[in-house]
Amino acid sequence: MDAETDDVQRNRQPAREVDPIDRKILGALVDDATISYAELGERVGLSPPAAHERVKRLRRSGAIRATSAIIDPKAVKKPLLAFVHIDTRGWGKTPELMAISECPEVEEIHSVAGDTCMLLKVRTEDTRALEGLLSRIYETPGVVSTRSYVVLSTYLERPVQPEITAEWPAPRHMATPVY
Amino acid sequence: MDAETDDVQRNRQPAREVDPIDRKILGALVDDATISYAELGERVGLSPPAAHERVKRLRRSGAIRATSAIIDPKAVKKPLLAFVHIDTRGWGKTPELMAISECPEVEEIHSVAGDTCMLLKVRTEDTRALEGLLSRIYETPGVVSTRSYVVLSTYLERPVQPEITAEWPAPRHMATPVY
DNA sequence: CATAATGGCCGAATTGAATTCAGCATCAAT
DNA sequence: ATTGATGCTGAATTCAATTCGGCCATTATG
Numbered sequence: 001m002d003a004e005t006d007d008v009q010r011n012r013q014p015a016r017e018v019d020p021i022d023r024k025i026l027g028a029l030v031d032d033a034t035i036s037y038a039e040l041g042e043r044v045g046l047s048p049p050a051a052h053e054r055v056k057r058l059r060r061s062g063a064i065r066a067t068s069a070i071i072d073p074k075a076v077k078k079p080l081l082a083f084v085h086i087d088t089r090g091w092g093k094t095p096e097l098m099a100i101s102e103c104p105e106v107e108e109i110h111s112v113a114g115d116t117c118m119l120l121k122v123r124t125e126d127t128r129a130l131e132g133l134l135s136r137i138y139e140t141p142g143v144v145s146t147r148s149y150v151v152l153s154t155y156l157e158r159p160v161q162p163e164i165t166a167e168w169p170a171p172r173h174m175a176t177p178v179y
Numbered sequence: 180m181d182a183e184t185d186d187v188q189r190n191r192q193p194a195r196e197v198d199p200i201d202r203k204i205l206g207a208l209v210d211d212a213t214i215s216y217a218e219l220g221e222r223v224g225l226s227p228p229a230a231h232e233r234v235k236r237l238r239r240s241g242a243i244r245a246t247s248a249i250i251d252p253k254a255v256k257k258p259l260l261a262f263v264h265i266d267t268r269g270w271g272k273t274p275e276l277m278a279i280s281e282c283p284e285v286e287e288i289h290s291v292a293g294d295t296c297m298l299l300k301v302r303t304e305d306t307r308a309l310e311g312l313l314s315r316i317y318e319t320p321g322v323v324s325t326r327s328y329v330v331l332s333t334y335l336e337r338p339v340q341p342e343i344t345a346e347w348p349a350p351r352h353m354a355t356p357v358y
Numbered sequence: 359c360a361t362a363a364t365g366g367c368c369g370a371a372t373t374g375a376a377t378t379c380a381g382c383a384t385c386a387a388t
Numbered sequence: 389a390t391t392g393a394t395g396c397t398g399a400a401t402t403c404a405a406t407t408c409g410g411c412c413a414t415t416a417t418g
Contacts, residue, residue, distance in 0.1 A: 018254055026255065029248035033212065036375060047397050052376070054395095063254035067246065068338055069208035075197055075242035076205065076341045083262070083291070083298060094334070104340035112262070112328040119262060119328060125343060128356075132347025139350070149291040149298060155273070159247055161283035162255045164304060168311025171318070177307075215404060226368050231405070233366095 018063060018162075021046070025054055026063070026162035033067045070159075078105070078123040081151040082130055086118040086137065087144040094118075096140050105133055116147070197242060197341075200225065204233055205242070205341035212246045249338075257284070257302040260330040261309055265297040265316065266323040273297075275319050284312055295326070 018026075024044040028035065041051035058064045073079060086097070097118060100106050108121035120137075124130045130148070137143055170176075197205075203223040207214065220230035237243045252258060265276070276297060279285050287300035299316075303309045309327070316322055349355075 023255070026248065026250050030250060031245075031247065033246045033248045037377095038375075048375085049377075049379095049398085050396055061254070063251050064248050065251050066210075066249045067212045068210065068249055069205065069212045069243050070245045070247055071205050071209060071339050071341060072242050072244050073339050075240070076202070076339065077343060078339065081289070098334060101335050103344055104342035105344060106335065107337055107339065108333070109335040110260070110330040111332045111334070112330050114326070114328040116328065119330070123339060129344070129347060132344075135350040135353065136347070147293070149293040149295065151289040151291050151298070153290045154287070155277060155290070156280050156285065156288040158286055160250050160252050160255065160257065160286065160302060162250060163283035164256060165282055165284060165308070165311075168308060168315065171314040174314065216406095217404075227404085228369085228406075228408095229367050 016057070016061070018058075022054060022058060022063070023162045025051065025058065029055070029064070029067070030159050030161065073123055077125050080124045080126055080130060081154065082122050082124070083149045083151070084120040084122055084134070084137070085116040085147040085149075086120065087146070088117045088142045089144050090142055096142060097137075099140070100133075100137060103133065103136075105129065195236070195240070197237075201233060201237060201242070202341045204230065204237065208234070208243070208246070209338050209340065252302055256304050259303045259305055259309060260333065261301050261303070262328045262330070263299040263301060263313070263316070264295040264326040264328075265299065266325070267296045267321045268323050269321055275321060276316075278319070279312075279316060282312065282315075284308065 021044050025040065028040055028043050037048040037052045037055070040046075040055070041048045044051065046054070055064070073081070088097070094111065097109070100120075101109065103122075105122050105124050106120060107123060108119075110119045111117060112119045122130070122133055124133060127150075130150075134146060134148065137146060200223050204219065207219055207222050216227040216231045216234070219225075219234070220227045223230065225233070234243070252260070267276070273290065276288070279299075280288065282301075284301050284303050285299060286302060287298075289298045290296060291298045301309065301312055303312060306329075309329075313325060313327065316325060
């Protein structure tokens with residue numbers, strides 16, 4: 001029994017659900033992770049140690065992946081933001097493309113469904129650097145073509161929010177799906 | 180002169196450059212903002228108070244916009260990530276679109292150059308919720324069409340990195356631009 | 359050229375928060 | 389009803405954040 005208990009709790013948390021208080025905590029910490037546990041506890045109606053305990057649990061379970069500084073791109077000389085769509089030939093060419101993860105300019109790499117294969121979010125100093133990055137992408141075997149969308153203005157950019165829209169107003173003109 | 184000095188320093192910090200040590204600090208804090216100033220100082224070769232002073236300056240100057248918890252989308256029931264391209268009719272329809280900022284599912288809104296007008300990054304519970312979000316987008320006057328790219332796998336997703344690639348290997352097949 | 363003034367750093371000291379702990383309440387399972 | 393597990397609280401302790409005085413280097417100034 002002891003052994004079994006150990007085994008269950010060894011790696012993952014007992015899959016405890018994220019309850020409404022946890023969600024509040026996540027919301028507060030996404031907003032500002034520098035607040036004290038006293039402050040956090042007050043906001044969610046808990047004592048400091050209780051709040052702390054919750055946060056520790058959220059970290060262990062992986063719900064909080066990290067706590068990190070959000071820095072201003074302009075402050076580090078990266079005013080140019082672009083999304084790059086990449087079409088590739090063949091399949092499994094992904095590992096080769098992963099090499100560009102080394103570039104600190106590359107922030108996201110996704111494979112997507114739709115009329116393109118890969119989608120990158122990149123941030124560079126200027127168009128020159130973007131060109132350099134693109135040329136490097138083209139050097140990757142299997143890359144057929146790219147399309148770049150250069151961002152003119154950013155109106156919203158924020159981390160994953162814990163809240164969820166409960167009900168989507170059912171549009172009148174749509175039929176109700178079976179599933 | 181006093182007045183002038185005040186004016187210059189009123190809002191922004193004296194525009195002190197982000198030096199190499201600052202960059203190291205930013206790198207460390209992007210990685211993990213929970214470390215102590217003692218630890219931070221050790222990593223960049225500074226005493227705890229000196230490191231603290233630097234961080235305070237970086238915050239005041241806006242180089243560090245915030246410190247926030249990065250949460251696992253799956254933990255908050257948002258396993259579905261998609262990028263939505265929106266074509267709009269007319270100009271200045273932007274304010275109307277901004278209303279969807281209220282949805283916690285919407286993480287980014289950019290206006291982009293290229294064959295589309297707006298680009299959204301959204302994260303929802305399932306395809307049903309994505310459909311609801313899209314229908315809401317279509318309700319916005321001026322929206323002509325949308326294209327959605329549903330993410331199959333995410334290979335890289337990280338905050339703004341302070342490092343910059345110094346030199347891009349000049350591709351052989353390219354002429355040297357005048358500028 | 360000498361000298362003040364500034365900015366940034368360090369080490370020691372203080373304040374304040376994180377963390378630990380013992381005890382209690384609640385709920386589920388036996 | 390009893391046991392065990394979980395999560396909370398308030399007090400106590402430990403550790404880190406923050407403040408402060410003094411030092412050094414660089415830069416402006418007489």
